[in-house]
Amino acid sequence: MKTVKIGLLGFGNVGGGAFHILSENKELIAKRTGVAAEVTRILQRNRNKKRLFAADPALLTEDPDDIIKAPDIDIVVEMIGGIEPATSFMCQAMENGKHVVSANKAAIAANYRLLTETARKNNVEFLFEASVAGGIPVLSALAGPLGANNFLEITGILNGTTNYILTKMTEEGLSYEEVLKDAQAKGFAEADPTADVEGIDAANKLSILIALAFGHYVAPDAIPTVGITGISAADIEAAENAGQKIKLLARASLREGMVEYLVAPAFLDKSHPLAGVNNEFNAVYVTGDMVGELMFYGRGAGPLPTGSAICGDIISIIRKRFSL
Numbered sequence: 001m002k003t004v005k006i007g008l009l010g011f012g013n014v015g016g017g018a019f020h021i022l023s024e025n026k027e028l029i030a031k032r033t034g035v036a037a038e039v040t041r042i043l044q045r046n047r048n049k050k051r052l053f054a055a056d057p058a059l060l061t062e063d064p065d066d067i068i069k070a071p072d073i074d075i076v077v078e079m080i081g082g083i084e085p086a087t088s089f090m091c092q093a094m095e096n097g098k099h100v101v102s103a104n105k106a107a108i109a110a111n112y113r114l115l116t117e118t119a120r121k122n123n124v125e126f127l128f129e130a131s132v133a134g135g136i137p138v139l140s141a142l143a144g145p146l147g148a149n150n151f152l153e154i155t156g157i158l159n160g161t162t163n164y165i166l167t168k169m170t171e172e173g174l175s176y177e178e179v180l181k182d183a184q185a186k187g188f189a190e191a192d193p194t195a196d197v198e199g200i201d202a203a204n205k206l207s208i209l210i211a212l213a214f215g216h217y218v219a220p221d222a223i224p225t226v227g228i229t230g231i232s233a234a235d236i237e238a239a240e241n242a243g244q245k246i247k248l249l250a251r252a253s254l255r256e257g258m259v260e261y262l263v264a265p266a267f268l269d270k271s272h273p274l275a276g277v278n279n280e281f282n283a284v285y286v287t288g289d290m291v292g293e294l295m296f297y298g299r300g301a302g303p304l305p306t307g308s309a310i311c312g313d314i315i316s317i318i319r320k321r322f323s324l
């Protein structure tokens with residue numbers, strides 16, 4: 001059986017999750033694609049950090065060039081997060097003829113044109129399903145099965161940390177600070193939760209959705225963004241009394257041929273499908289001119305849901321480029 005060699009850049013929660021799935025479901029993936037997907041190298045810079053999943057120490061390297069420039073690596077999976085050096089690593093990998101999969105919403109949103117153009121110029125695949133709404137396959141759906149639609153509106157709960165905080169404030173009457181600590185302990189919140197609670201993470205994901213759905217790149221810092229740090233227990237109670245819930249919504253819509261966009265907390269009637277999306281779950285509510293309204297729902301964070309999306313992208317690349 002043909003073997004496709006995979007290099008992982010990053011071995012934190014997401015890297016560990018992807019590695020675990022590729023090991024655990026190795027035979028299933030081989031059976032479905034006719035190709036063996038093998039992780040042959042892992043960039044792990046901090047060897048002392050506690051890991052959820054273990055890898056053979058012989059696979060580990062501290063030098064990114066062992067992956068980006070290695071002639072024997074076919075697919076590079078970038079999971080180090082942050083804009084740099086992640087963007088440069090991805091571009092270099094593509095320039096060296098490697099297909100790239102990434103979960104890195106910040107780097108993709110900031111450098112969408114550079115990354116997609118570098119992939120095109122080098123005739124390699126660049127897939128990033130895991131970067132928006134974790135395990136929910138919304139990007140592939142927009143580009144594939146929904147590709148015959150003009151999108152009229154996309155509204156998402158795209159950040160698990162803030163949704164978890166708002167849910168616990170609503171259901172258990174806890175304060176913002178108490179729940180944030182809990183979300184960090186559970187591993188949804190970023191190491192620095194500023195990007196989560198200020199809405200920046202949701203704006204990064206909305207920028208990627210806009211690029212795919214509306215064919216129009218909007219830099220994340222051009223998206224008007226309000227986070228949840230100003231939401232008080234009194235606001236939550238006022239919403240409750242009005243039969244509503246407060247959710248951090250990322251919304252893009254088409255109005256008279258122009259795309260309008262915003263990330264901000266919003267009052268939603270409890271009857272709205274997005275009002276029932278609780279805890280760390282994400283959802284994306286899409287209106288297409290032909291299909292009408294549909295909603296995608298699932299886990300938007302965590303090692304295995306995010307790893308699942310990464311492995312799905314790896315499988316797509318194998319089918320397109322390596323299967324007979």
Ligand code: HSE
Binds near residue numbers: 134159190201302
């Ligand atoms: N910190 C992000 C969230 C992780 O809470 O949704 C997934 O992108």
